[in-house]
Amino acid sequence: xxxxxxxxxxxxxxxxxxxxxxxxxxxxxxxxxxxxxxxxxxxxxxxxxxxxxxxxxxxxxxxxxxxxxxxxxxxxxxxxxxxxxxxxxxxxxxxxxxxxxxxxxxxxxxxxxxxxxxxxxxxxxxxxxxxxxxxxxxxxxxxxxxxxxxxxxxxxxxxxxxxxxxxxxxxxxxxxxxxxxxxxxxxxxxxxxxxxxxxxxxxxxxxxxxxxxxxxxxxxxxxxxxxxxxxxxxxxxxxxxxxxxxxxxxxxxxxxxxxxxxxxxxxxxxxxxxxxxxxxxxxxxxxxxxxxxxxxxxxxxxxxxxxxxxxxxxxxxxxxxxxxxxxxxxxxxxxxxxxxxxxxxxxxxxxxxxxxxxxxxxxxxxxxxxxxxxxxxxxxxxxxxxxxxxxxxxxxxxxxxxxxxxxxxxxxxxxxxxxxxxxxxxxxxxxxxxxxxxx
Amino acid sequence: xxxxxxxxxxxxxxxxxxxxxxxxxxxxxxxxxxxxxxxxxxxxxxxxxxxxxxxxxxxxxxxxxxxxxxxxxxxxxxxxxxxxxxxxxxxxxxxxxxxxxxxxxxxxxxxxxxxxxxxxxxxxxxxxxxxxxxxxxxxxxxxxxxxxxxxxxxxxxxxxxxxxxxxxxx
Numbered sequence: 091x092x093x094x095x096x097x098x099x100x101x102x103x104x105x106x107x108x109x110x111x112x113x114x115x116x117x118x119x120x121x122x123x124x125x126x127x128x129x130x131x132x133x134x135x136x137x138x139x140x141x142x143x144x145x146x147x148x149x150x151x152x153x154x155x156x157x158x159x160x161x162x163x164x165x166x167x168x169x170x171x172x173x174x175x176x177x178x179x180x181x182x183x184x185x186x187x188x189x190x191x192x193x194x195x196x197x198x199x200x201x202x203x204x205x206x207x208x209x210x211x212x213x214x215x216x217x218x219x220x221x222x223x224x225x226x227x228x229x230x231x232x233x234x235x236x237x238x239x240x241x242x243x244x245x246x247x248x249x250x251x252x253x254x255x256x257x258x259x260x261x262x263x264x265x266x267x268x269x270x271x272x273x274x275x276x277x278x279x280x281x282x283x284x285x286x287x288x289x290x291x292x293x294x295x296x297x298x299x300x301x302x303x304x305x306x307x308x309x310x311x312x313x314x315x316x317x318x319x320x321x322x323x324x325x326x327x328x329x330x331x332x333x334x335x336x337x338x339x340x341x342x343x344x345x346x347x348x349x350x351x352x353x354x355x356x357x358x359x360x361x362x363x364x365x366x367x368x369x370x371x372x373x374x375x376x377x378x379x380x381x382x383x384x385x386x387x388x389x390x391x392x393x394x395x396x397x398x399x400x401x402x403x404x405x406x407x408x409x410x411x412x413x414x415x416x417x418x419x420x421x422x423x424x425x426x427x428x429x430x431x432x433x434x435x436x437x438x439x440x441x442x443x444x445x446x447x448x449x450x451x452x453x454x455x456x457x458x459x460x461x462x463x464x465x466x467x468x469x470x471x472x473x474x475x476x477x478x479x480x481x482x483x484x485x486x487x488x489x490x491x492x493x494x495x496x497x498x499x500x501x502x503x504x505x506x507x508x509x510x511x512x513x514x515x516x517x518x519x520x521x522x523x524x525x526x527x528x529x
Numbered sequence: 530x531x532x533x534x535x536x537x538x539x540x541x542x543x544x545x546x547x548x549x550x551x552x553x554x555x556x557x558x559x560x561x562x563x564x565x566x567x568x569x570x571x572x573x574x575x576x577x578x579x580x581x582x583x584x585x586x587x588x589x590x591x592x593x594x595x596x597x598x599x600x601x602x603x604x605x606x607x608x609x610x611x612x613x614x615x616x617x618x619x620x621x622x623x624x625x626x627x628x629x630x631x632x633x634x635x636x637x638x639x640x641x642x643x644x645x646x647x648x649x650x651x652x653x654x655x656x657x658x659x660x661x662x663x664x665x666x667x668x669x670x671x672x673x674x675x676x677x678x679x680x681x682x683x684x685x686x687x688x689x690x691x692x693x694x695x696x697x698x699x
Binding site: 269270271273296298299317318319339341343344357359361362363364385387388401403407408429431432445447471472474475490492493494496521 | 596598631632633634635636637639640641643644645646647648650651664665666667668671672673674675676677678
C-alpha cells in the first residue's frame, strides 16, 4: 500500500562536526516528570529547488508538531527569529538563537527529483555552540513526506531525551459512528498523529480490538461477521482478511500476536466459561493455557515472550495475573481496591498498563511487573484499553463520555500522567493499537 | 425496546426465509391483535404460537444484577415460561444473546455476556429443552438498548435475550 523506501545514511555525516561538549545541557529526562518544556526552533527547511518549497515548509511544521505534541518541547514562533536560515550549509548564528532562548535548533534542506524526496537535517545545541550528533539524510518518495518528517522528529526526540522515538508509527483502531444503541464500527488505520486515515473494513458487522503483528504488517481483530465473535487476521498492505479456525459453539476474542508473530494468544468462551488459548497461526492448532471456571481474558505477552499477563476474576473480582507463557500457576500482581482489566506489557518490559474501575470511575494506570508502584494516570467516566507507544513512554487509550450522546474518542498520556491530549479522528474512535516503529 | 423489536422482527423474517413452506409461523405477521370478529390473527401477539406472543406475553428476556450471571427468581419464572413455550413449539430454536452494561472493559463484558447467556441456556436445558436447540452469543457492551448512563438504563442492558430462529435440528 505504501511504497516507501527510506535510506538512512547513519555513518555518512554530512560534515565533520565538532564533537558535542560532554557537559551538554540539552537533555530531557522523561521519567522525572518535566515541568518546563524545552524551547526549540524549527525554521522552514531550505528548498534546493522550487519544487521542494512546499515540502520544505510542511516537513518543518510536522517536525515541530511532533515535538510540541510530547509536552516536552515548546516551539519558539518564527516571528521571534532574529536570524533566517537561508542555506542549509551556512554556519548557524548561535548568538541569534540564544537571544530568543532557543535551546535546540533543527535545520534542514529538501530536494526533489522526480518523485524522490531527499531531506537533510541537523540538530544544534545552541547554548553549547555545537551540533548534537551528526547530520542525517533520508530519501523517500514525495507522497511519503510526512513519514520523513516523523523520522526527523524521532531523531530530535531521541537525541535529546535518550529514549527511542515513536513518531514514525501508525495506529489501528475502531472507527465509530451512529447513536449509542445503533453504533456502527469499522477498522481504520492512521499515522500516530491522526493523519492519513484509511478504512480497512466496512461497518456491516461489529469489529473489536485490533492488534498489530510485531512487524506491523498484519492486524488481528474480532468480528461478528459470521454472527458470533471470531478472530480475523488482516494483511494491512493488501487489505485482505482471513478468519482463524475455531471450534463450533464457541466465541473467540481478545487476540494478540506472540512476539515472534507465529502464535495467537486469545480468549475462547465455551459454555459460558472463558479461558486462554494459544494458536499456531500456520497450522491453526490451538491449545488451552488456562482451565478454570472463572473468566480469563485480555492476555498480553512480555516482550521476550516468556510470560503472559492477563485478567481473571478467580478471586471474585477482575484482577491482573502473570503466568509462564506455556501456562502454569498464575501469580496475582494487582493488589489495590477496584476492578482491573486489559493489562498490556510495555515494549520496554518494565511496566504493565491497565484499566482500573474504582468507585464509579475508570482509570488508565501503570504498575511494575511485580504489581508495585501502581500509578493512575487518568480518571474519567470511562477510560479503557491502553496501548503503548513503541518507546514505552506514551500510552493511547479509549475515553467514552457518558449519557445518550456518549461518544468514544482516543486520548494519549505519558507515563508520568502528564500531557493528556485527544488524538484527532474523523469520527468516534475506540480500541487503539499502536504499531511498532516503522522500518 | 424499539430496536430490539426490529431485530426480533428481522429474526422472524430470516426464520421465515430459512423455512421452505407451510410452516406455522410463515403465516400472518402483519398488524397485531385479534381479528375484527375476535378470532386469533396468526402471527400476532394474540396467537400463542407466534414469536410476537413469545416476545411479549412469555417474555423474551431476563435481567441480571451488576457483574453477576446468577438467575434471579424473576428470571427463573420467565425462563420457565420460555421452556414451556419452546417445548410446545418445536419449529423454533433459540439463540440466547448475553449483554452487559457499559460499566466494565470490553473484553470482560464479552465474557460476562457469555456467562449470562449460558446461565439462561442451562436453565432451559434443565427444564427439558434440547441443548441442540439453543445456541448462545455474547455482545458484551456493544448493543445497549437503553442509552442513559444511569442504573435505570444499566439494569435493562444487563440482559439475556432469547431470540427465536427456525429449528433446523429436525
